Amino acid sequence: xxxxxxxxxxxxxxxxxxxxxxxxxxxxxxxxxxxxxxxxxxxxxxxxxxxxxxxxxxxxxxxxxxxxxxxxxxxxxxxxxxxxxxxxxxxxxxxxxxxxxxxxxxxxxxxxxxxxxxxxxxxxxxxxxxxxxxxxxxxxxxxxxxxxxxxxxxxxxxxxxxxxxxxxxxxxxxxxxxxxxxxxxxxxxxxxxxxxxxxxxxxxxxxxxxxxxxxxxxxxxxxxxxxxxxxxxxxxxxxxxxxxxxxxxxxxxxxxxxxxxxxxxxxxxxxxxxxxxxxxxxxxxxxxxxxxxxxxxxxxxxxxxxxxxxxxxxxxxxxxxxxxxxxxxxxxxxxxxxxxxxxxxxxxxxxxxxxxxxxxxxxxxxxxxxxxxxxxxxxxxxxxxxxxxxxxxxxxxxxxxxxxxxxxxxxxxxxxxxxxxxxxxxxxx
Numbered sequence: 001x002x003x004x005x006x007x008x009x010x011x012x013x014x015x016x017x018x019x020x021x022x023x024x025x026x027x028x029x030x031x032x033x034x035x036x037x038x039x040x041x042x043x044x045x046x047x048x049x050x051x052x053x054x055x056x057x058x059x060x061x062x063x064x065x066x067x068x069x070x071x072x073x074x075x076x077x078x079x080x081x082x083x084x085x086x087x088x089x090x091x092x093x094x095x096x097x098x099x100x101x102x103x104x105x106x107x108x109x110x111x112x113x114x115x116x117x118x119x120x121x122x123x124x125x126x127x128x129x130x131x132x133x134x135x136x137x138x139x140x141x142x143x144x145x146x147x148x149x150x151x152x153x154x155x156x157x158x159x160x161x162x163x164x165x166x167x168x169x170x171x172x173x174x175x176x177x178x179x180x181x182x183x184x185x186x187x188x189x190x191x192x193x194x195x196x197x198x199x200x201x202x203x204x205x206x207x208x209x210x211x212x213x214x215x216x217x218x219x220x221x222x223x224x225x226x227x228x229x230x231x232x233x234x235x236x237x238x239x240x241x242x243x244x245x246x247x248x249x250x251x252x253x254x255x256x257x258x259x260x261x262x263x264x265x266x267x268x269x270x271x272x273x274x275x276x277x278x279x280x281x282x283x284x285x286x287x288x289x290x291x292x293x294x295x296x297x298x299x300x301x302x303x304x305x306x307x308x309x310x311x312x313x314x315x316x317x318x319x320x321x322x323x324x325x326x327x328x329x330x331x332x333x334x335x336x337x338x339x340x341x342x343x344x345x346x347x348x349x350x351x352x353x354x355x356x357x358x359x360x361x362x363x364x365x366x367x368x369x370x371x372x373x374x375x376x377x378x379x380x381x382x383x384x385x386x387x388x389x390x391x392x393x394x395x396x397x398x399x400x401x402x403x404x405x406x407x408x409x410x411x412x413x414x415x416x417x418x419x420x421x422x423x424x425x426x427x428x429x
Contacts, residue, residue, distance in 0.1 A: 001026040002375075003409045011405055012378055015357040017287065017321070018422050019378075021280045022361050022408070028279050029363055029415045031072035031142070034207060034271040041080045048203065048268055055084065058136040058201070063088035063103050064124045066117075066149035066219065067142030068110070068364055069207050069271075069415040074140055075100050077205075089127055090140065091120040091148045094412070113150035118158055121151035121188055128193060131200035139193065139202060142271075143209035143364060143416025145219030151188040153254050155246070161185050164242060171240045175217060176228075182220050183256050184233035185247075189220035190256035194265045197223075201264050207271040209364075209416045211297050211326050215267055223267055226256035272296070273325040273417045276363075280420075284321045289424075292316055294324030298421060302328040302344040303392075309344075309358070309423060310351030318426030327418045330368070336396020339368020341376035341419055345406070346388060346397040352381040355426045361408060364416035370398045375410040376419070377401045 001023045002008070009016055027033070039048050046053040055061075061084050063074050071092045078086060078100050087102040095107035108117030131137055141149075152161045164185070168178045183190030194202050204223040206215060215224045233251035237243040274296040281291055292312065298305060305328050312322055328340045338346075341360035348358050357380040365375045377397070383404055391400035401407050 001410055001413070003411060007405060008378060008408070012357060012380060014355070015359070015378060015380065015424060017284070017289070018357060018359045018424055021283060021422060022359060022420070024283055025276050025280055025361070025363065025420055026410065026413050028276050029271060029413070029417060031069040031207070031415055032076040035073060035076040038268065038270040039077070039080065046080070048205075051266065053136065053203065058134055059085070059132065060135045061086045062127055062131060062135065062137045063140065064090060064127055064137060065140030066091040066121075067140065067145040067207070068093055069142035070140045071096055071105060072414055073142065073205065073207070074103055077138060077140070078103060089120060089123050091117055091124070093144060093148065108148050110144045110147045112162060113147045113158060115158065117148055117150045118152070121149050124149070125151065125188055125193065125196055128197040128200070128202075131197060133199040135200040137197050137200050137202045139204040139223055141204060141219050141222065142207040146182070146189075149188060149219060149222060151186060153185055153187050153250050155250050156185055164247070167242055168240060173236065173240055177236045179217055179220050180228040181233045181236055181251070183226055183228060184230050184251035184254050186220065189222050190226035190228070191221060191224050191260060192256065193222035194224070194260050195257045198261055198264055202266070204267045206267065206269045207415060207417065208269050208273070209418055211299055211418065213269055213272050215269070223265060225258055225260045227258065228256065230255050271415070271417055273420070276417060276420065277323060277325050280323060284323070290317060290320040292320055292322040294322065296325045298324045298326030299328060302330050302340045303347040306344045306348035307351050309421065310348050310353065313356050313423045313425045314353045316425045320425045322423040322425065323421070325418055325420050330395065332395050334394030334396060336391065336394040336399060337368070337370045338395055338397035339370065339376075341367040342374070342397035342401055342407070343392070343395065344421070345377040345379045346392050346400060349379055349384050349388060352379070352384065353425065354381055356381055356423060358421075358423045359408075360419060360421045362419055363413060365410040365413040373411070374398065375408040377406045377408055379406055
């Protein structure tokens with residue numbers, strides 16, 4: 001899974017366990033494994049966690065959805081239903097095939113949505129609207145789902161919505177505020193997909209790439225009742241000086257559903273950051289490493305978190321694996337190449353204690369903007385004497401880390417649950 005694992009293992013002989021754990025994480029997170037871990041079929045019963053769906057009740061089954069992992073999710077789920085009448089439509093960033101049985105696979109754009117995504121989202125809405133009471137709809141949502149399921153309100157264009165979202169992202173607006181506006185400029189998000197599916201039964205399977213795993217924030221919650229209001233969206237637009245009469249009218253009148261039929265709508269998280277971290281901890285414990293678990297909600301600016309992590313490493317005993325996950329941010333002041341994981345690794349260099357190695361990995365295999373996609377990087381204290389501060393100041397972590405051959409190359413992993421950060425303090429041996 002790590003294409004340059006041999007080279008990295010040769011450069012960092014004490015960090016074999018970190019590379020092994022990184023690969024174990026990517027294997028665990030493969031969509032087909034997450035489906036297998038949470039969903040099984042027993043005769044005419046589809047069992048999702050502890051909930052049983054009697055397949056004999058449903059005349060037709062539709063599989064819909066959007067996201068980076070959605071293709072493999074759909075393929076694995078379809079394999080469980082070979083005897084059923086299954087059709088559907090999914091939006092994905094890479095269409096490996098044009099169809100999975102009778103499920104249409106539509107290639108759309110990420111991270112910025114495009115007209116192909118809008119076209120696919122319209123067909124998905126048309127599919128759920130025509131579903132009947134005795135039909136089952138299975139919706140698959142994974143990282144990138146927000147961009148891959150775009151359906152702006154009919155009074156606003158996709159280009160206009162992208163501009164507003166970009167301006168909110170560049171402002172000091174938090175993710176809750178951004179999602180509030182997104183939902184009230186959308187015809188599919190904020191529970192509207194589930195609302196359109198009634199009276200069919202809707203089962204949604206989410207792979208979470210959001211800290212805290214709030215379903216309403218994953219792809220802006222297309223199958224989740226939304227507590228935010230149009231008046232709140234209007235206030236946010238005014239707060240960040242984006243308000244116009246046109247936008248105000250749209251968000252005030254495009255109210256999201258506050259309640260959905262609990263007997264018809266079922267939502268499950270089948271993959272998240274915490275699950276994979278616990279999987280890695282079990283592996284490390286079997287190998288007799290001490291564990292310092294930092295949770296799955298690490299966030300803040302990468303430079304500042306790097307310093308905190310190094311301080312924790314200095315306080316831990318030898319052979320301790322420090323492990324956590326989440327998603328940091330980068331305050332861009334320069335014009336270099338890099339990403340949050342690379343920036344964290346470069347920033348941690350001057351603070352690392354002796355015999356300590358750090359690794360930071362984007363589980364989707366793409367960390368920031370770089371000439372060639374990389375997943376993150378690995379570093380140890382041997383390099384702290386090198387001149388790297390100018391690279392850090394220019395947000396050019398990629399260039400420096402490439403020079404010392406520390407970048408992680410995984411390619412697109414087909415999944416995303418945020419980032420995994422690990423430090424090994426004074427390894428065994």
